[in-house]
Amino acid sequence: MEVDSQEQLQRKQSTYLSLDENFEIQKEVYRGQQYSQIYFARLHMMRTLLYSLVPNWKSHLPVCTVLELEEGKECIIVGTLYKHMKLKPCILDEYSKERSVAPLIKPHNFMHQDDYLVLEDESGRVKLGGTKLSPSVYVTGVVVALHGKETSAGAFFVEDVLEAGLPPQIKQPLKSREDKYVVFVSGLSIGRSSSNPLQFQLLVDHITGHLGDEEEQGLAAEIVHLVIVGNSVEISRGLLNGQNLASKDQSRLSEPFKELDILLTQVFSSHHCDDQHFKVSLLKFLYCSCCLSIFIYVQIAASLPLDIMPGSSDPANFALPQQPLNRCLFPGSTTFNTFRSCTNPHCFELDSIRFLGTSGQNIDDLTKYSEAKDKLDFLERTLRWRHLAPTAPNTLGCYPFTDRDPFLIDSCPDVYFVGNQEKYETCLLKGLEGQLVRLICIPRFCETGVAVVVSVFHLPGC
Amino acid sequence: MATPSKNMKAFYKQKKKNTTGGITKSKSSKSTKPAATDIAQLPHGVPLDIKDADIEEEEKALREFDMNMAYGPCIGITRLGRWERAQRLGLNPPKEIEKLVKSGKVKLQSLFDGRM
Numbered sequence: 001m002e003v004d005s006q007e008q009l010q011r012k013q014s015t016y017l018s019l020d021e022n023f024e025i026q027k028e029v030y031r032g033q034q035y036s037q038i039y040f041a042r043l044h045m046m047r048t049l050l051y052s053l054v055p056n057w058k059s060h061l062p063v064c065t066v067l068e069l070e071e072g073k074e075c076i077i078v079g080t081l082y083k084h085m086k087l088k089p090c091i092l093d094e095y096s097k098e099r100s101v102a103p104l105i106k107p108h109n110f111m112h113q114d115d116y117l118v119l120e121d122e123s124g125r126v127k128l129g130g131t132k133l134s135p136s137v138y139v140t141g142v143v144v145a146l147h148g149k150e151t152s153a154g155a156f157f158v159e160d161v162l163e164a165g166l167p168p169q170i171k172q173p174l175k176s177r178e179d180k181y182v183v184f185v186s187g188l189s190i191g192r193s194s195s196n197p198l199q200f201q202l203l204v205d206h207i208t209g210h211l212g213d214e215e216e217q218g219l220a221a222e223i224v225h226l227v228i229v230g231n232s233v234e235i236s237r238g239l240l241n242g243q244n245l246a247s248k249d250q251s252r253l254s255e256p257f258k259e260l261d262i263l264l265t266q267v268f269s270s271h272h273c274d275d276q277h278f279k280v281s282l283l284k285f286l287y288c289s290c291c292l293s294i295f296i297y298v299q300i301a302a303s304l305p306l307d308i309m310p311g312s313s314d315p316a317n318f319a320l321p322q323q324p325l326n327r328c329l330f331p332g333s334t335t336f337n338t339f340r341s342c343t344n345p346h347c348f349e350l351d352s353i354r355f356l357g358t359s360g361q362n363i364d365d366l367t368k369y370s371e372a373k374d375k376l377d378f379l380e381r382t383l384r385w386r387h388l389a390p391t392a393p394n395t396l397g398c399y400p401f402t403d404r405d406p407f408l409i410d411s412c413p414d415v416y417f418v419g420n421q422e423k424y425e426t427c428l429l430k431g432l433e434g435q436l437v438r439l440i441c442i443p444r445f446c447e448t449g450v451a452v453v454v455s456v457f458h459l460p461g462c
Numbered sequence: 463m464a465t466p467s468k469n470m471k472a473f474y475k476q477k478k479k480n481t482t483g484g485i486t487k488s489k490s491s492k493s494t495k496p497a498a499t500d501i502a503q504l505p506h507g508v509p510l511d512i513k514d515a516d517i518e519e520e521e522k523a524l525r526e527f528d529m530n531m532a533y534g535p536c537i538g539i540t541r542l543g544r545w546e547r548a549q550r551l552g553l554n555p556p557k558e559i560e561k562l563v564k565s566g567k568v569k570l571q572s573l574f575d576g577r578m
Contacts, residue, residue: 033539041547122532122534402538403551
């Protein structure tokens with residue numbers, strides 16, 4: 001096999017715009033505020049929106065607040081839902097004098113058939129009855145409009161529900177007709193004993209154009225962006241038990257980061273070794289089949305821009321929105337200006353195509369407190385409710401914002417992704433006003449070895 | 463929050479303007495602690511010896527602003543912060559409140575601050 005062809009492939013470029021400003025908390029000041037502020041901001045923004053939608057829905061009915069409800073009068077009320085859950089763990093249970101036999105709790109889901117919903121606004125709250133609003137679908141924190149009437153028992157019988165629906169989408173025509181790819185990978189979990197470093201090495205080799213023949217490398221040159229969606233490292237629990245670390249353990253603590261930094265630096269480097277690679281590919285790619293053997297390798301000039309998001313196992317803050325991972329963790333990669341440490345949730349535009357997604361905490365929390373047929377269903381619900389993480393701050397850690405709720409989705413993304421899921425799933429969501437969103441569940445790479453490649457050219461509406 | 467009442471007589475008594483404070487002391491003209499039986503006190507025994515009638519009016523107006531549900535919760539946020547938030551959310555809070563808070567003569571926080 002001959003090596004060292006003189007060809008040079010140019011990696012395609014695209015314009016990148018970060019929209020993470022909303023998720024940054026550097027300017028926020030904590031003055032001892034509680035979560036009532038963020039709930040007020042959420043209710044106000046959503047209620048204003050729902051009030052504008054109500055005339056198109058049922059214009060003949062009066063809109064009133066919870067306190068203004070009269071028995072038997074049909075009307076529309078808007079408020080925040082609260083789901084009373086019997087099995088939801090409560091800190092007060094520890095102090096309960098009665099230690100009755102606790103029902104068997106499935107740790108992954110706290111639903112119970114006796115759960116009920118309550119609607120709350122500033123004036124009061126009312127229990128919701130009727131079968132239209134299913135407690136298994138909704139969670140605390142969702143703002144909806146309800147049509148119904150108060151019963152003699154003091155509950156509100158729901159006849160119909162209005163959700164905000166998909167937000168408006170700004171469609172911009174694609175400037176060029178050439179095909180470009182964005183690679184998403186999540187759950188690398190470097191540092192976990194079961195993670196196989198060969199898998200990620202193969203992925204890096206492929207996207208930097210070190211694997212495959214000319215055709216494969218041509219495809220690799222069309223990759224314009226790489227997004228690492230959370231849980232890149234995993235630090236062994238034994239090291240984090242609060243004890244002072246011995247010096248040998250201290251080096252163990254930083255090993256996963258060093259490994260990750262070395263791998264990421266390779267992504268940026270356009271130089272590679274002259275050795276021929278014989279590697280058995282363990283990766284499954286979604287747009288090409290496995291490839292083996294050696295070829296004329298071609299240098300792909302220009303490094304690949306990279307976004308790294310924090311996840312639940314990464315050394316970032318616990319509460320959402322997670323702040324970008326500190327650049328000190330990546331001494332090698334930060335020298336490249338195409339390395340970006342991003343927030344979780346992360347929103348960016350690539351060639352005017354809007355991407356929005358999280359590392360999975362919001363969807364995992366919905367899985368615990370509601371049910372759906374698959375994860376894509378949860379993704380769709382968050383878009384219809386126009387809120388990335390409705391269970392924050394109830395069961396999901398959240399910063400106590402005072403004047404805004406940064407998780408409200410104002411503009412419909414073109415690609416909506418969630419990381420660290422069990423398996424790869426995707427579907428196309430169509431909105432009533434012609435919005436088209438590609439929903440993607442990105443699986444955990446250390447368990448599945450699967451990365452997701454999105455073809456920008458083939459996105460609908462582009 | 464409990465239903466707000468614009469009339470706050472339940473927990474603080476409106477003062478007549480020329481009262482010196484319930485205890486008549488021969489020596490000091492300034493009463494340091496009004497009798498507990500006479501005037502209802504705020505928690506923590508903060509006396510309500512607001513002497514200047516103008517400030518009392520301003521404080522009353524600010525308390526009304528604090529209690530107004532439409533602008534959201536008043537605890538854990540400064541009055542100015544709450545006013546600015548209301549402005550940003552398009553709630554059109556009265557401009558007089560902004561002037562009062564920015565004048566610096568009144569309390570920055572609502573009545574309940576630090577007590578809840």
